[in-house]
Amino acid sequence: MIADFDYQFFLEVLVGGLLSGVMYSLVAIGFVLIYKTSGVLNFAQGAMLLFAALTFVSLVERGVPFALALVITFAIMVAIGIAIERTVLRPLTNKPPITLFMATLGLSYIIEGAAQLIWGTQVHGLDLGIEDVPLEIGGVLISQFDIFAAVVAAGMVLLLSLFFRYTRIGLSFRAVADDQFAALAVGLRLPLIWATVWAAAGLVALVAGLLWGARLGVQFSLSLVVLKALPVLVLGGFDSILGAIVGGLLIGASEKLAEVYIGDYFGGGIESWFAYVVALVFLLIRPSGLFGQKLVERV
């Protein structure tokens, strides 16, 4: 059995899994941003992703140049972020986190409905101009598109880390994440900070939406990638960007390996729930996740 173990093939599956894990991380980072600063698990992240991708594609299809469409979509996402802060989060300040979660569930219904009401429900193709020809690196075939996605993700994480570390508003993000009350006491303006965070999450949604949209086609099922991101979050901890990356890689790799090597014993198609099982088993052993704060209410 071991003798005819195809090492090459194993590597290919592993790398493919890791790279699709990067795509999960991209979605998960959007969650982490908002969770860190406002303690809300934003279920609407997937809907925002759909909205961003759909808006962008529809603009491009109507003849708007690529860069301009990007700017317009980003502006719309910022506006949505601010609107959410005003109309949903502000009236619900100091409510239990689970109430806020349910509110974002309602929000995701509104955004999904609105996106499709405005732009229609048909599937749009999205071409980012990247050829999806497999590259051969060290004897392993790797999709060029996946590498591009990984580079974009890495760039975004770098950008976010620099932003958090060196800019004034980034510092106030961290202050708010640390202690909302103290942040308020030293005069930080929470509404402004939350609006900025939602705008940043909108940007992440836009980037993730474009990459996922190019992969799957821009359509309703795009909003379901949240369901792939949730186990990543559970694994990595809701409040850690590093956790989202590592969690994404772990989930992506184990999911692909499981599908290829043990999927047959279950009759295939185990991708829909395998990630959850990995996350659950891991949590039962180590309840604080990989990088989550110990404070997080878990036991």
Added chain:
Amino acid sequence: MTAITSDFSSAPVLPKWVVPVLLLAFAYGVVPLIGSSYLFEAILLPFLALSLAGVGLNILTGYAGQVSLGSAAFMAAGAFAAYNFNLRIEGLPLIGSIFLAGIVAAAIGIAFGLPSLRLKGFYLAVSTLAAQFFVQWALTKFSWFSNNSASGVMDAPRLSISGFALDGAIGRYLFALTIVSVLTFLAHRLVSSQTGRNFIAIRDNETAARIIGIPVLKTKLLAFAISSFIIGVAGVIWAFAYLRTVEPDGFDLDRSFQILFIIIIGGLASIRGAFFGAALIVVFPLVLSRLGGFLLGDLFDSGVLDMSQRIVLGALIILFLILEPDGLVALWDRIRRRLLFAWQST
């Protein structure tokens, strides 16, 4: 400070059992005589099934404070279990299969409730999604569950009790009504018992509950078991009495959210709330489609209807969370008190 007296203290207080008994008498005695088959098929049957599912989820989420996003999985488990018991055990009465189906759902509930012993809040909510995906996958993947049917859609067995056929619209309505009433009554007794108070104690402060000697682990699993039992039976009613087919498709994540929405809109930790919420969830799409068709005419096709339904539903959830966190039940109680007060002061 002077003593505070309620403005409404002079309102006549009816014994608590009067309203439910009157409602039941109406549901049994009057509705079957005046109802059209559209009323039964399109409104009352889904309303009863969803109400019961709401009662089940309310025990877990409203009373015991454990958020679950996997309710539809337990409905599916109940429906498929009842179908298979009925198919594979000769001579088992229908009520027997339904009861056993509830037990199966409860067992699955306990299995997926195990993470709740270590996880709380969001982490638990996410892990209940595992139940949703796993059960749906298993039911589609293993054709044994659907008796090797090619389409995966099976006809539900005809409803009958000791040889008395109940497969007309009214018969199915009475069948569903009876099961829902009995289980709702039991759920009502449960939440006002010591066990129910244990649930609430765990929801409000787990550490304190542990200190006063409540067996937290056992109680949580009990909440999962009872809730899943009720939701499983609701699944049987959904499949056998309402749809009359058994298939995994209807029990998807959207259904789970729908049941969660029912208890948010109706009122968390309230048995009545599940009925209020279910009524709204069942009736509002019908109203919306009539209203939309009336206002917009041909522009309002089924796609637009679907999307505007989602938007309105999402907006309703947020509005309720902000303006009336205790749901329709609280709204209803306040209106009733105001009316009584106004009536008395004239």
